Amino acid sequence: MAESAVSFLLNHLSEWIGHEKQLIGSLGENAEFIRDEMGRMRAFVRMADEKQEVDPLLKEWLNQVRDIAYDAEDVLDKFVLRFPSRRRDGFSGRITQIYASVKNLKTRRRLASEMHAIRSRVSRVLEGQQRYRDIYGGASGREYVRDETALWYDGRGDALLLEEAEVVGIEKPKKQLIEWLSSTGRTRGGLKVISVVGTGGLGKTTLVRKVYEDDASVKTLFSCHVWMNVSSSFKLDVFLRTMIRRLVGEVKQPPPQGLETMDADEMKEFVYKFLQSRSYIIVLDDIWRLDAWEAIRYAFPRSGTRGSIIIITTRFQSISHTASIESNGHVYSMEPLSQEESKTLFCRKAFLGSSCPSYLEEIAGIILNKCEGLPLAIVVIGSLLATKNNNIEEWRKFHRSLGDELEGNHLRGMTRLLSLSYYDLPYYLKSCFLYLSIFPGDRSVYMLRLIRLWISEGFIQPKEGKTLEEVAEDYVKELFNRSLIQLEETPNYDRSIRVRVHDLLHTMIISKSREQGFVTIANSSQDTQWPANKIRRVAIHGSIEDMAGIKGCQHLRSVLVLDNVNTLTAITLSDFLRNLSKLLKVLELRGTLSSGKIPDEVFKFYHLKYLGLKYSKVKSIPRLIGKLENLETLDLRNTQVTELPVEILKLGRLRHLMVYNLYIRNRGYHPFDDVHSCRIPYRIGSLSSLQTLSDIDATRADVDTTVVKEIGKLTQLKELGVMKLRQEDGKDLCTSLAKLTRLETLHIASSQEDEVLDLLDPVSPTPPIRSLELRGRLLLLHGLTRLLLRWSRIENNDDDPLEHLQNLPNLMYLELSHAYQGDGICFKAAGFQRLKKLWLIRLEGLESVKVEEGSMPVLRELYIWGCKLVGEAPSGIEHLSDLQYVDFSDMSDGFVAKLEKQKEEEEAGNLQSFEMQISVRNLRSFEMRISIDNLRALRCNIRR
Incomplete structure (x- = not known):
């Protein structure tokens, strides 16, 4: 964690010195010294981060380094805060403005003195670094290699801890692995790689050990058997020598002469020749590095008299898939016990x-x-x-x-096992992973929200050719690849939008966060332990009225109110904010404000990058918003804000502006006016950094002027929501959309329920839209994965209403709500090949639904709600072999009667089993459970 703080400071220093060096004299000299010395110190800090568990003095030294990095960052930000006029355009203009605004040198000298003090502290910790170099040895960059004997945990002991768990939950995975082994061992199939992947503690090693020791599946099928522990301390020459000794030991031969002096290539050649004429099974347990696999893969012959097997256990998804896919092998993902x-x-x-x-x-x-x-x-x-x-x-x-x-002795082994994955993280992921400790452990967090917070905290390192959001998505994938987080599947089956951490991992990272002063969790139901060291982040899981310990925390950078049990008045919140550091970067106040006014104190946080007011009762945004020039995310969702002031246009760094209010009267149904949008200034196109803009009015209140043309200037947009469009706006909208080449999510709606949206104007080039919600005429885009048509009211004519949809190659989610007025819908053969979720809601004229064989082959979920004229279940439903969940709600009496009749029959069509339960209370609810291959549940709710 100290490495993360040091690396962040180095990036900040380099950027700051490049812009400000000529303005600050000795302050710049000290900054350069700190940058250079901390840079030389970083490689050693990386090594020390891992070894601190066995050396309390080393841990204290790292705490000193981390505090220095934080304090230096504070000095830099204080300078920017004290001299705001330096932000004016033009270098010479900034110099003039600074010296004109400084009426005395008191503040200037104090900042220089603080930086000089930090320089002195750096000099002192450098002395400590030299002492630890003498103990542990030097380390710099890629020359650093882990010393297995010095690490506090040996990952190969995992199996010993799990021996007694082997008889529980192992039957199914063992049977699967033995089946793969047998099919390969009895054929001339060459080499197959089987990977067993999962987080630490799931029992990967135990499972493979029981398979490896199975006489029938291994001993009789393969002539050569070797088990190799790889672990995070992999060293190629040590690994190969050990393998050679075990291989020759299998045939009771002595090691080859000169083994100790052989180089890696010679040893790989020996292994290759030894195995070439044999069928073999080799287990590579606990691989941590893809380059470790790459270094040894070609030592194993790809063909032999019979098939051969390599079994890999790993925590990393990328390793498992890379190793297995090239041999057309198999990947087994370990699941938790039921x-x-x-x-x-x-x-x-x-x-x-x-x-x-x-x-x-x-x-x-x-x-x-x-x-x-x-x-x-x-x-x-x-x-x-x-x-x-x-x-x-x-x-x-x-x-x-x-x-x-x-953290105690009894459970230390398990904690160390879980911590091993944390210490293996690169520095830029450690902060991101620890940040998940901020959120309650029993819930998941939206991935986009997490990414925006990471960016605001400064955790994301820029990469050429990628936005910060895209880099952050890569970070999420890497944490998932390391089995440290779980991703929850989304309704559109295109990308995971929720992230969660295993409960015990969450407990572990809370401990790490507290230990390293990364975050303090304030819970009003428990006594909060306010750390004696500097508080950087506070997550409030209770009422902020009880958070007296925050007062005076001048180093605080983030305050997140996540579960505020009491909403607050503006006065109470003002008192709370008045005591916070002016260096604050993140302020999340969701659900906090009970009044319509935002306290003026919010707009004094010049460094603020993230302001979240979701679910609060804010009614208006004051003109003071223009002072938050560094703001990147403004979250006003589900507030009562209906218009933004023109000062919003001063926020040139704003990347995400969410300002809609979603209102649903009845759960599951979407009335035409369920989204209350917001009026924005006409010149919204000047906010050129915007990536998210949802949902806004197409027209202004004071003048009849459209902002649709301005939207075309926002070329960085990825998500856009535009409401209250008129028919004449169609052409301008299509023209603007053609310029938004990064757009992925689009929500558009007409101004009135009966107003037709004319979107037939050709759009070229087509933006890569993946999710489209349209209340109006259909706009066809082949990149769609998610399509919601609401209140479109497609008229019944000779054309098939699904004709233009069924061939969309990537469509996974389809919702038709008040979207069709015909009497029948037919899902034709070969249509909707990737559709996984289908909703048919209140199609008032619909009488029948037909599914032809070959249509929707991977459909998992089917919902039909409020289609009163539909008299029976869809014809051909038995063709949907992947169907897992069906839900009929608010259907007609005839529909119920038809199902009752089916219940009385011994067999219902091609249904293998049929079971119905009806709770009779004026027949207000009806539930049917049905089993068709993979079908898990069918539920029908009848409401009158």
């Missing part, structure tokens, strides 16, 4: 095989839920609880102090 399997294993450990006492069931369930099916966690925690003699008070005490227990 609830039933978890309970069985837990009882076996906590109660020595007996059942859970009734008085412990509730607390046992809570603790077990924390484990989330992780076998390692269940075994270790269950074993510890077995020592509590079934004392309920001891169990409750353990649960309350679970975070501290993870």
Whole structure:
């Protein structure tokens, strides 16, 4: 974590010195010294970050380095804050403005003195660095290699911790792996690579060990068997020598002469020749680096008398897929234990095989839920609880102090296992991963929200040819690749929009965050431990009225109110904000304000980059908003703001402006006016950095002028929502859309329910839109993955209403709501080949739905709501072999009667089994459960 702080400071210093050096004299000299010395120190800091667990003095030295980096950053930002007039255009103009605004040198001298003091502290920690170099050895850049004996944890001990978990939940994956082994071992299929991938503690090594030791599947199929531990400390020459010794030991031969002096290429050649005439199975356990696989892959022959197998275990998705795909092999993704399997294993450990006492069931369930099916966690925690003699008070005490227990001796092995992945992260990902500790552990967070916060915090490093948002998405993918986060599937099946962390990993990173002063969690239901060191970030999971400990924290950079239990008046919030540091960069106040006014104190945070007011009762944005010149994200969703002042145009760095209010009267239904949009200044096109703009009015209130033409100037836009469009706006809108070559999400709606949107004007080039919500005429784009047609009211004629949709090659989500007035819809063969989710909502004239064989082959979910004239379930539904969920709601009495009749039949069409349950209370609800291959549930709700 210290490396992250140092690296961020170096980037900040380099940029700042380049712009300000000629203005600040000795301040610049000291800044250059700090930059150069901290740069030379960074490589050693990287090594020290890993070794601090075994050396408390080294940990303290790292804390000093981190504090220096933070303090230097504060001095730089104070300079910008004290001399705001330097922001004027033109270099010479800025010089004049600075010296004209400084009436005395008191502030200037104080800043220079602070920087000089930091320089002195850097000199002192350099002395400490030299002492630790003598102990641990030097390290710089790529010359640094981990010393396995010096690390505090040996990853190869994982299997030992999981031995007793082997009989729970292992049958299915073992059967699958043995099937793959057998099919390869009995053929001349050449080499196959099987990868077993999953987060630490899922039991990968245990599973593969049990397969490897299976006499029938391994011993008789392969003539050569070797198990190799790779781990994060991989060294090529050591690995190859060990492998050679084990290979020749299999045939009871001595190692080759000169083995100790062979180089890597000679050893790989020996391995290749030795295996060339044999069928072999080699396990490479715990691979951490793709380059480790690349270094050894060609040592294994690709053909032999019979098929051969390499089994890889890894935490990294990229390694598993890269290694297996080139041999047309297999990837097995380890899954957590089911609830039933978890309970069985837990009882076996906590109660020595007996059942859970009734008085412990509730607390046992809570603790077990924390484990989330992780076998390692269940075994270790269950074993510890077995020592509590079934004392309920001891169990409750353990649960309350679970975070501290993870740091204790009893659970240290498991904590170190989880921490190993954290310490392996590159510096730029450590901050991003720790940032997830800010959010409550029992919920996920929207990926786009997380990305915007990362950018505002300064965690994202620019890359040529990519926006910061695209780089941040790469960071998310890398954390997922390392099995550190989970991604939740989205409704459009195109990209994951929610991110979450395993509960125990979350507990671990909260501990790391607290230990390193990264974030303080303030919870009004518990006593908050305000750290003695400098607080940088505060996440409030309660009421901010109780957060007295924040007062006077002059180094605070971020305040996030995530679960405020009480809304606040502007006066109360003003008192709270008045005590915050003026260097604040992130202010998230969602759901906090109970009055319509934003306190003036908000607009004194010049460095503010992120302002979140979602779900608050704000009614207007004052003209003071123009003072927040560094603002990048303004989140006004679901507020009562209906118009933005012209001063918003001063925010030249604004990247994301979300300002709509979504209003749904009945859950599941979308009335025409469910989105309340916002009026914006006409010259919105001057905000050239905007990537998100949703949802805005197409016209202004004071004059009948459209902003549709201005939209075409926002060439960085990726998401756009425009409401209240008129028919005559169609041509200008198409012209503007043609210029938005990065646009991915588009929401457009007409001004009135009966107004037709004329979007037939050709759009070229077509933007790469993936999600389209349209209330008007259809705009066809082949890049669509998600399409919502609401209130389009396509008329019934000879043309098939689905003709233009069924061939869209990437469409995965389709919603038709008040969108069609015909009496029948037919999903034709070979249509909608990638569609996974289908909604038909209130199609008032619809009488029948037909599905031809070959249509929608991968459809998973089907929803038909409020189609009162539909008399029976879709014809041909049995062709949907991938269907998993069906939901009929608000259907007619005839529909219900038809299903009742089907229930009485022994077989219903091609249905393999049919089961219906009806709760009768004036027949207000109707539920049907049905089993067709993969179909899991069919639910019908009838409302009158």
